[in-house]
Amino acid sequence: MLASTPADDFTSADQSAIVRVEDLRKTYRSGWFGSRRLPALQGVSLEVHAGEVFGLLGPNGAGKTTLIKTLLGIIRKSSGSATIFGHPVGTSRSRARIGYLPENLRVEKHHTARSALHLYGRLSRMSSEQIRRRTDQLLAKVGLQGRDRETVRRFSKGMYQRLGLAQALMHDPDLLILDEPTDGLDPVGRSEMRELLQQLRSEGKTIFLNSHILQEVEAVCDRVAVLAGGTLRGLGSIEELTAHSGQQRFQMQVLADPQTALAALPADLAEHAHAEPQDVAAAATACRLVVLCSEDAQIDASVDALRAAGLSIRSLQLQTLSLEDAFFEMVGNAAEELR
Numbered sequence: 001m002l003a004s005t006p007a008d009d010f011t012s013a014d015q016s017a018i019v020r021v022e023d024l025r026k027t028y029r030s031g032w033f034g035s036r037r038l039p040a041l042q043g044v045s046l047e048v049h050a051g052e053v054f055g056l057l058g059p060n061g062a063g064k065t066t067l068i069k070t071l072l073g074i075i076r077k078s079s080g081s082a083t084i085f086g087h088p089v090g091t092s093r094s095r096a097r098i099g100y101l102p103e104n105l106r107v108e109k110h111h112t113a114r115s116a117l118h119l120y121g122r123l124s125r126m127s128s129e130q131i132r133r134r135t136d137q138l139l140a141k142v143g144l145q146g147r148d149r150e151t152v153r154r155f156s157k158g159m160y161q162r163l164g165l166a167q168a169l170m171h172d173p174d175l176l177i178l179d180e181p182t183d184g185l186d187p188v189g190r191s192e193m194r195e196l197l198q199q200l201r202s203e204g205k206t207i208f209l210n211s212h213i214l215q216e217v218e219a220v221c222d223r224v225a226v227l228a229g230g231t232l233r234g235l236g237s238i239e240e241l242t243a244h245s246g247q248q249r250f251q252m253q254v255l256a257d258p259q260t261a262l263a264a265l266p267a268d269l270a271e272h273a274h275a276e277p278q279d280v281a282a283a284a285t286a287c288r289l290v291v292l293c294s295e296d297a298q299i300d301a302s303v304d305a306l307r308a309a310g311l312s313i314r315s316l317q318l319q320t321l322s323l324e325d326a327f328f329e330m331v332g333n334a335a336e337e338l339r
């Protein structure tokens with residue numbers, strides 16, 4: 001369970017806000033005498049509540065790493081406020097309760113899982129006895145028991161990431177900040193990591209997850225912040241984000257190649273549509289055409305336009321908006337840079 005928190009440990013009225021960010025701004029300076037300014041965060045405000053898995057989503061250059069590094073106290077904000085457990089970021093009291101798994105954790109190849117955890121325990125000023133007990137617990141938790149005396153050079157990427165999670169948990173932090181924890185993992189590795197995150201959530205840990213894998217965020221996060229160009233474009237549960245725009249999505253099978261089908265749509269709808277080739281029986285050319293719209297009349301308009309262009313529609317289905325649809329709506333052109 002989450003360690004009980006003394007009431008006076010929070011500076012704010014909302015006891016459940018573990019991370020609080022208000023109007024946070026960060027401008028990088030470069031060039032001669034810092035003459036070039038790059039605003040990476042432009043007034044971001046959000047809260048992460050106790051026990052939730054909070055996802056941070058955004059295309060490349062959105063400001064995600066800048067936000068995480070600010071929370072960890074690695075870089076200094078330009079203005080605004082950011083606190084963790086009520087303590088300003090960068091202070092030893094805020095850092096003490098964070099476990100961090102960086103995007104590219106590097107463990108020296110000669111280490112075993114056990115010796116690496118020993119080192120991280122030492123860095124957290126734990127006693128040898130505490131380290132031994134905690135190491136045994138964590139190796140079991142992340143499924144590395146029995147492999148703890150092998151050097152990490154023999155580890156798969158999945159084992160390596162699970163070791164990374166164990167090091168983040170070494171000092172039993174209340175808040176975990178995980179930067180792309182499943183990057184480079186195969187489907188099995190991803191699913192193992194997802195199960196571990198769910199287990200940690202059930203133990204009461206608060207998890208701040210930076211991931212560019214939309215499906216993963218959709219599967220594990222209670223709430224999500226969508227960042228693009230240093231500003232927050234959306235914040236809420238998956239249901240809230242997918243419902244926020246009042247958008248719906250419909251899918252058609254059209255007997256035409258993707259370009260022809262897209263070109264036949266009314267211009268305003270083609271902007272929010274995509275198409276991909278589809279195999280159909282017989283020699284016909286077909287595609288799956290997906291269109292986002294905000295009112296039923298637009299479905300009629302699409303059907304009319306496709307028919308007027310002489311194209312046959314084989315099927316039409318209304319679908320629930322996915323996080324991916326909502327994401328692309330929120331970040332607009334910035335999404336083109338999404339990895």
Ligand SMILES: Nc1ncnc2c1ncn2[C@@H]1O[C@H](COP(=O)(O)OP(=O)(O)OP(=O)(O)O)[C@@H](O)[C@H]1O
Nearest residue numbers: 028030038040058059060061062063064065066067
């Ligand atoms: N040290 C720095 N000096 C100058 N500009 C920087 C620095 N670090 C980041 N930036 C710029 O700030 C903006 C935000 O970068 P940031 O790394 O926070 O984005 P990100 O969302 O993490 O992107 P990615 O998904 O590619 O890692 C980018 O335009 C980036 O080029």
